[in-house]
Amino acid sequence: MLIFATSDKGGTGRSVTSSNILYRSALQGSDVCYLDFDFGSPTAGAIFNIAAVAHGTTRGGLHEYLDGALAEPQRIEVWAESDRASLRERPPGAGRLVLLPGDAGGGEFPATREHVERCADLFLRLEEEFDLSLVDLSAGRSWATQMVLAATAMPKLRSVRCRWLVFHRWTRQHVLAASGLVYGPRGILDIGTRAGHDYDELLNSLRFVRTAVVDPDSPELEGLKPAQVAWLRECNQDLLELASVSRVGRTMLIGSVPLDPVLQWREQLISDNDVHARKIANLETVEAFSLLAKLIVDDSAWEML
Amino acid sequence: MLTLGEVHTGLLQNSTALSLDHTTQLLDLLVGQRVRRSERPIAYAVSPDQLTGVDCRLPTASGRVTRGVGTVVSHAAVTGGHVVQGSTYTRLDRAASNRRLIWSHYLSRPGRVETIGKVDFSDVAQGFLSPAPQPQTLNLGAVSARLMDVVQSSPRLDRRPPFRTKRTRLRWAIRPAPDATAEPRGTFRVESDTLRTLELTAPHDDVSALVELCEDLALHDWLLTTLLSLMEFSLTGPGTRAQKIDRLRPAIDCLLHLWMPAARLDESVLPVWRDLEHRPGFTRQWQTSVTRIRDQVTLSTIALLEAPAR
């Protein structure tokens, strides 16, 4: 299965959230890989703690592969090559966790027919090997998004299952932007149908993920004054309504990730150790990632709306 | 003289074993040329040979620049309706002339690449077998991988494979034996989890028998690699014995009956297999794994039989 991670804006938490979801899938036993298609700012290396590719690789990554300069993009086995000790051991029963980094100094490029072909071939090869391939796209209406929409519309990918996750923060601006990215002009549905996708099918394979959400009922807000809590509740209510009329509401939602103190400070994977032994990250955050890892492959979460 | 090749092996992207007739249609890649097939000892079909023109640098261990021009041969094969291979090879010879000739010259020598300028064949062999990638040099693996892609993306396949697994690559080189009557000898190396190399010294009179040897070896190495990784995943993961057996089911259903080393090979290349059976001992490793799986299945059956009695 191919999962495309997108967002209208940068800084939404798309890369950090999707990396953590994928990490949880691997821990749950799936063989997974992460493709850094955010060609302008490849950051996946930093999140997986692989210093050599922290800002993209210099040894032939996805950008160079798609450009036709290499036969195979570089791959990094995270369990073997991460610089973080707690990631360097594959837990029993865990699946493979592989990173395909972007290139340092890559930048966007116009997607030609050849790019689309090579992109489709890559997806098919990864499908042979991995239960899940997650493609982290660049923010907004990018060439990368057009390319993958064109590639997945090709007849040879017809029987490959594809799902889309649209990440956004829980604010007015982000709700509207995420809605525009999906439903607006030159949005995913618009470009997708022009590339040959069926509108309803594409819409049904797409869900929203809310990131860094502050729950007004959270016990952590106990220190706030009653007026502040009341105000937060009101904002939240307004947002729920806005989301619903913008078609970003409950029926299109697959999960929410709470605001986490660790992620606020650093882009990283949250290990069980960070929660249970070091007690620096919240259990709710990891539970949200684990649940999302289950839901993205659970057909009942993707039933026709 | 030097012959180089690379075989890629993977799981055919279909939910069930493809019948020999369907396999034949799948591999019918060139109009007007026949797919070769055989039923025994195991269903096997191979596509017609395809030629790819090359004009590029040759890999070298020393970094010396050597140019090669000519054609490489490749074909795709399917064994047992489950395992697909892409295989590409070419023979390198010194050109008589020091410049590139017209294409018809090279086309009349299919599967040959002529080297232009100074060349040290053992340097090229070392460079080719080296696991470090040498960008912008002769890449036979890329041709094999593309050919496999063509087969794997055929609409004749349902793309619902019984399990997911890696392709493996066997990169091989044959140097002529100093003594034309000597038996062929090979050194097999596991370079990474997906790359293996085989260095052969052999008389060069029957290259196709040697190519088949490499393909057979690649097939069995893939079977063993895949079985071991399925076992590791199934047996070390969480769950009851029944759940573990369940995870092993695809291996039991589609891999166990495919082990038939050297079944189709020419007599002349058997000494290489014999050496490899001695060390690393492919069949011994395979048998150990199969026994372990059978034991698990037996234990799980016993547990099932005993369950209602309690």
Ligand SMILES: Nc1ncnc2c1ncn2[C@@H]1O[C@H](COP(=O)(O)OP(=O)(O)O)[C@@H](O)[C@H]1O
């Ligand atoms: N649940 C969260 N709680 C707090 N901060 C978060 C959370 N998720 C992501 N972040 C932070 O938000 C910032 C942007 O995240 P990133 O994944 O790089 O965004 P994007 O890929 O959308 O540009 C990072 O500093 C990240 O650590």
Ligand SMILES: [Mg+2]
């Ligand atoms: Mg990012």
